[in-house]
Amino acid sequence: MKKFLTMVAATCMVLGAGWGMALAAGDSLPDADGKAVYDYITKTSPYQQWPLWPGKDKFYKGQHPHGALLTTYVTESAEATINSKAGQFPDGSIIVKENYMPNKKLGAVTVMYRVKGYDPEAGDWFWAKYKASGEIEAQGKVVGCIGCHTAAIQNDWVFTSPVK
């Protein structure tokens, strides 16, 4: 009986550790996939609770083509990169930009997500565009996004402010 109880206790500990790991894994970064990324930024780690792009308030005036008003959120690692002008966003950095119409109605959400080894020719960025409803409009190695953001290749593919 004593042996049995010891076994039960040991099993519980193993299961407990397993649970802990499963919970930790729930927070891990998403695959380079439009749906997985959307779930991550809206459910796992809601982006509206992330820092804003340093130096940019909500509803700043945007340039063509993204929207009249923009609000851009970044992961903490990306925030640190911008603040310290570290030059390059680390793997796992995510930038989420909301594009608003002049009347502050949300038009679309665009995302850049750095995934190690995903697309070495284009900065290892995964690109995605969602409608306000969350419907995926574009995702992956999106030629249109890459073609234009190439102009900012010296700034790790981003335009909003210098990162080096």
Ligand code: HEC
């Ligand atoms: C014609 C050029 C052009 C195209 C096409 C384009 N972008 Fe951009 N993007 C910009 C510019 C310019 C900015 C800076 C906007 C501003 O501050 O007004 C920007 C900003 C961004 C940002 C904020 C980070 C940064 O670069 O400063 C994200 C995220 C982004 N774009 C994602 C995308 C995605 C995803 C696509 C494709 C669906 C895309 N962009 C297509 C020009 C473009």
